Amino acid sequence: MQTPFLPHMLESIKAVEASRAERFETEPRRMDADEKTALLQEFHPDYGDNGFDTIKIGANTGEKAPKELVELLHSKSKISDVNINLDNIEFDVDVLIIGGGAAGASAAIEAHNAGQNVMIVTKLRMGDSNSMMAEGGIQAADKENDSPMQHYLDSFGGGHYKNKPELLRRLVMDGPKSIKWLNELGVMFDKHEDGTMWTFPGGGLSRKRLHACADYTGAEITRVLKDEVQNLGIEIAEFTAALELILDEEGKVAGAVLVNMLTGEYLVARAKTVIMATGGAGRMHYHGFPTTNHYGATADGLVMAYRAGCNLLYQDTIQYHPSGAAFPSQLFGALVTEKVRSIGAQLLNIDGEAFVHPLETRDVAASAIIRECGVREKGIATGQGNGVWLDTPLIEMIHGEGKIESAIPGMLRMFLNYGMDLRKTPILVYPSFHYQNGGVEIENDGNTKHIPNLFIAGEAAGGIHGRNRLLGNSMLDVIVFGRLTGQKAAQMAKSTTTGKLFLNHIKTYEGKINEAGVDTGKLSPILLPKYTRDVNEARVV
């Protein structure tokens, strides 16, 4: 195949090749704490005011959030004008789980095993989720030179010391056992001959703590969990989205209004407890960034919980993955897993210079790239902005031939599709919206502060990771807190009596929108992003 690189890119690749031997010998310098702070202040999108608005109603009034999120929170409900008959109950279960990613699946398995009648509703197919896409790995402190304390320290520092300590403690203490649980369900972790698991380094990790299943860690975990959910006979409603929570007269959660994505039919699900596992918000494209997230990542869970009275935590911090694909345009935003850097690829500017240590935390690495492409004008034009090089051929110089094929086969294939061979030429990357660090604030059991019987698990929850999540801690969190909420929700369901169903909170919230005069005229949650072009421009011949 012909090279897809443009002439100015090929020119810059020469500089990359010229500096490779020297770079092989030296490790780029790590920044000290002050340098990092200054870099973040100036270049990380979270730190400026651009692209943020102030929330004017609800539990987080007065706080800032990306303006796309504020718009969702200042919008009336999709069912604002719909008369839903709450007596016509389509599904009646003990535990309702919203979202079919790894958090939802883990919760379902535990709640089912606790003897409860469980149902999962999910917007796309079961498993179509961010969980399916995790490539890098999952953390757990189970090697001799490592400890839960070390894991805590890394994560607390990485989270800018804002993690809720009890949640973080649970995350790290339950790490090894989560790996064991997955392994016993049949997840194929990368192991040495004797069963010792391979563990890899990663940005912000002081130990090699990342467990992986080649570069399909999330896919491998998610497909096994999905299979297990099916084998247990747990009911799954696919292409069925939750639109709003239902409360009872005491203000406890009591179910959800659902919509069939294909027919538009509204359905009422009654439940004693609800676990919200709706994942992230990448498809909201905060600050105009491309995203690594799946199609359904539209912050629905945050909107539903907030409207019902929950508060958000750290909704203003977003993780930009330093290496989103910047070229070719078909891959724009797609994730180039951090593992590529953890096994040796360096980040280089147009002159082939390593301008940042490849294993700095994500916020630092992303900010350094934004600076390199911005004020320093050392980026490479891609047609959709700028990018920097990720020098993949260096990997095989370090580890020998065949390393790319064995360690990152998915990446190799993804770029080969477009005529780029990672083993021979570097690739272009730019930060991409990857993860919402915050979410609906949870307490120790994964429960919410304001609504009894409502639990939040996975990326929709806020507090575990503070203001910045470390790589591999999210897959761990979906397992740890997915399982925990499944157990707790099941336990709670046994002792709870659900009263009469109400949707009054929707009108109450609407009243506040009107009072504050912030109505956007739009409706939320949006369920799916709109990427269609205006049809009338499409030329039907």
Place this chain on the structure above:
Amino acid sequence: MQEIANVYFDGKHYQVPADLTIMTAMEYCGYQLKRGCGCRHGFCGACATVYRIVGENRPHFALSCQTKVEDGMYIATLPFFPLNHKIYDISKIKPTDNIMMEFFPEIYACVGCGACTKSCSRSLNVMQYIAYAKRGDLEACAHESFDCVACGICSARCPANISHNLVGLLARRLTGKYITPEAAHNTERVNAISNGEFDKDMDELMAKSVEEIKEMYDNREIEK
């Protein structure tokens, strides 16, 4: 000038920029996708697609999020293919020689036509992983099928009605659980944690002020 490709969705002719994927071309033409779109980055298998190039006889199979449009494509999407999902309890079944016979006897009716391999959206050697399964070499089947995204295309093509990706999944679960040796370091750590061996150190760490922890963090040793 931007290059243009002529494509057909539901039999209708559209002209679209030639650097779009099939998925983004559909959106360009006004389709708000509700099915047939999941991860958008080649992981989930939601976007299985069949196309034929005008004038050619052979149908092609692909993931619409990973495939560029080509001039003359007649396109139909395949949001999912119904497979024969078998129920088992992974803690009760074992990686025995006849486990595949028990759950997927149809693999022994494979005629070796290679249609699965030819159609695989991920260019996997599907026929080979089915052959490993037949032979009872579960570990080889597990590795050969590892990159499968469960798009179901191969099953749509198979004259022996095999649910390939489920065969691979069973082989992988058995391999992960039973065939690869247990990770001793993991088991030891799980036991140590449940025996409370880290509780005291953890309490002490958490009792420190943020200033003290900062100091520890900034000076911690990083494993090479």
